[in-house]
Amino acid sequence: MSAGHGGGRRRRGDHEEEHVNHERWLVSYSDMITVLMALFIVLFAISQVDQEKYIALRDSLAEGFQDQTGTESILDGTAGTLDGRSVVPESSTQEGTAGMVNADQGLGDQGTEPSPQDDPDAETVAAARKEAAHLDDIRDVIQRRLDKAGLGDAVRFRVNERGLVLGLVADDVFFAAASADMTATARRVLDIAGPTLRDVGEQISVEGHANVLPVSGRYATNWELSADRATQVLRHLVEKDRVPGTRIMAVGFGDERPLVDGKSAQALETNRRVDLVILSDAPEAVRALLPAVSKE
Template sequence: MSGHAPKGRRKGGHEEEHENHERWLVSYADMITVLMALFIVLFAISQVDQQKYVELKQSLAAGFGDASQSVAVLDGNPDVLDAVSALTEQEASGSSDLVSADEGLGQQGTNVIDPQPQPTTDAEEALVAAARAEAGHLEEIRDEIRTQLQSQGLDAFVKFRIDERGLVMGLIANDVFFAPARAELTPTAHQVLDAAAPTLVGLQEQIAIEGHANVLPAGSRYATNWELSADRATQVLRHLVERDGMPGRRISAIGYGDARPIAQGLDDASLAANRRVDLVVLSGAPETVRELLTSVSDG
């Protein structure tokens, strides 16, 4: 038997058409394009410009060749035109209350309403009350010493002030208390200390004596102004302890040299002002109270 060759495909036959399963992408892309165009239009109409609106209307009229139709299309919604007119009137009147959509978003972070002042707490009120009470106590001490000085005509030689340390009694009066480059107390200095001593001795607070010098050389007797200022403070301390009965445990002396001047310059008045001793009644109040003393005292 002779075999027959298998029949081949028919010449000119077509293969089965391949089905396109991704045709939906075309429709999806078209939808995305339409949405993008919609958002662009929405963004554009959120910022209405009257001049550009008129130009657009005239351009459409010229493009369509029929001004009446183009105007009808643009004028078809009276509400929109009313809004445009209102916008134009507010812009012309200089109103700043109306902003565009994106400007409004930007101003949300900048136009922040100032917070209302917080009410004073009980703790703060108690702190201020304590500071006022301490300041009143120091003022009583000052007034008592001032009265004693006035009775002897010595009040002009002493300057008082209240700061975060307590009551400062400044012994400043040209050469009344100390001669240049000297630490010996003058007779007037003895009288001032004796007048203030009864009040100072009767206190419970610690007393700090702070010596100062001006910028001139200390002279041959002292190596530097540190030694000179410390000696001045020590002389005041010794007078109060040895002659006026101040307990030694309640008083101390320190020298600051010329590091803390109260007057600048090399004139006679400035040099004399810095040649001084400060007698400080140290406040025993807590630091948070002492920080308020300057603001609540009468000086």
């Protein structure tokens, strides 16, 4: 046998090169799709609620609990959550009320929410009377101290929906015209009211006001004048009478919130003032009743 002939033969033990399958990924992909399809079928199957079976299960559980405890089961007499029905009511309008929005009229002809009930409940009225009595007590304490010092007419008290207002009318008793410098009388009044204001727990708003007469010189407008008056009162209460700075604030309203309209002598005198407002922390519904239930 020649070498050339022998070299052409395949050696014993040699194998053909294995054919590479380039489409093997299709098998894995098909397996994944099959698994996903099975998962979706299972999810779809368990999402279908058989109401009859759930009702039967509920009744069976209720009967079993009643037999063991001898008392009525919490599942008896109620549809529970096993009946497959939604817990959301069919209508958002509660029985006996008009709801927040009328289904036919929306927010009404003017596009606003319906007004609250005219008659407040007894609990709200009782809370308003209690809060009004508290504010009246504060007023009485300050008034007695002012009367004792001969300054009983220096402060005008009133109760509104915000709380108790101490009106320091600036008819040359507290401030001169177009000035934020406090008089000696003004400082005495603040020193008398200061201990009570320091001891109350409510926030206090010091609010400066001016009349409609234009100002000149130091202040560009009545806004600056009213704000400076409020600031001077606040500083005296904090620095001299030790009212906590965390409970007091100052704001100027210019001539935008008059107590008396017009330019009469009374209007010009009354509107030039600083108000100390002891802000009630009662709920809004309670505060709305304060003017009506406060004593004169």
